[in-house]
Amino acid sequence: MHVANAVMPRPEQAQLFFAGADSGPMVMINLLKFKDKAEYPDGSDAGLSGKDAYLRYGAAVQKCLEMVGGRAVFSGDVTGIILGDVEELWDMVALAWYPGPQAMLQMVGLPEYQGIEVHRFAGLAGQLNIRTAPGLMAL
Template identity: 60%
Template sequence: MKVVNAVMPAMAQMAEFFGAPEDGPFVMVNLLKFKARAEYADGSDAHLTGAEAYGRYGEAVSRLVEGLGGKIRYSGAVTGLLLGEVEEMWDAVALAEYPSLQAFQAMALSPEMQAIEHHRKAGLAGQLNIRTKPAAGF
């Protein structure tokens, strides 16, 4: 299995994701890898770690998620791996529930998101975003 962390999706990937049929609430699994030091485009806050810069984003995005009727279900540090193998471990995991794909897209494209995105970019070395739905029998 090939795993590639990224900070921003390719246009084709974004079009496919947002072009999916609307099917109600979902949970986004966020696997996060932080930079050792924050890298703001203007050079500010170089004393922060990547995790601290991302924490600024996380605090603000939590309010956006809740404002659209979603919720942060879980957020925590990755502390070990029991099964499988990865070249490099992620630093943190966050689970965010959204009421709909349309609500997620509106948030992702909102001016409020654009205003905090620089913290995310400053702190992240890469991430995976995995959209999930409850399955019968689980």
């Protein structure tokens, strides 16, 4: 299995994701890898860690999630692995619930979201986003 983190989806990935037949509620699993140091375009906050820059985004994105009917479900640092092998562990896992893929698309178009995305880009080295359909456990 090949695993490659990315910061933005390829256009064909996004098209398939948002045009797919699965339009129901989803939980997005975010496997996050941070830069050692934040990299803001204007050079500000040069001493800030990538994780701390991303946490600025994480705190602000909760309002954006709520604006489209979604919510943050869980986040936590990755502390180890017991099954399987990867070359390098992710730094954090975050779960977000959305009423459907279109809500996610709506969120990234919000001016409020676009105003905080700078922190995401400053701190994030790459990630995997995995869509799941909520199962038996209530969220």
